Amino acid sequence: MENKHGFFEQVYDIVKLIPRGKVTTYGAIARYLGLHGSARMVGWAMNKVSLDKTYIPAHRVVNRNGLLTGKHYFGSENTMKQLLESEGIKVIDDKIVDFENHLWIPEEHLS
DNA sequence: GGTGTGACAATGG
DNA sequence: GCCATTGCCACAC
Numbered sequence: 575m576e577n578k579h580g581f582f583e584q585v586y587d588i589v590k591l592i593p594r595g596k597v598t599t600y601g602a603i604a605r606y607l608g609l610h611g612s613a614r615m616v617g618w619a620m621n622k623v624s625l626d627k628t629y630i631p632a633h634r635v636v637n638r639n640g641l642l643t644g645k646h647y648f649g650s651e652n653t654m655k656q657l658l659e660s661e662g663i664k665v666i667d668d669k670i671v672d673f674e675n676h677l678w679i680p681e682e683h684l685s
Numbered sequence: 686g687g688t689g690t691g692a693c694a695a696t697g698g
Numbered sequence: 699g700c701c702a703t704t705g706c707c708a709c710a711c
């Protein structure tokens with residue numbers, strides 16, 4: 575009775591589990607779900623995050639390069655940056671500084 | 686029910 | 699080493 579919901583629900587659940595001040599990558603989430611090759615679906619799920627009734631800290635999810643790829647989807651291009659900086663993450667040129675240090679892998683915490 | 690899409694990732698030239 | 703292309707699979711129309 576667990577995986578009755580769509581794949582998106584699983585993505586949302588992981589994103590909501592991301593600790594404050596931490597970030598993760600689409601590939602890390604995708605791989606945790608077993609999609610490890612199709613990280614695109616994770617990012618695509620983020621695009622429909624607005625359809626979900628629950629708040630999703632999508633700003634904590636970035637691409638493998640640590641770049642704020644979907645910042646434009648937050649309404650304002652600076653919104654994502656503001657949220658990350660609000661959590662103690664430094665963002666320069668739409669890229670997370672010391673990205674690997676703030677990287678949070680679900681497999682290492684949910685294993 | 687088939688086609689298109691999509692905030693990525695990896696490989697090739 | 700940078701730019702272009704392919705792969706990948708679930709969801710929307």
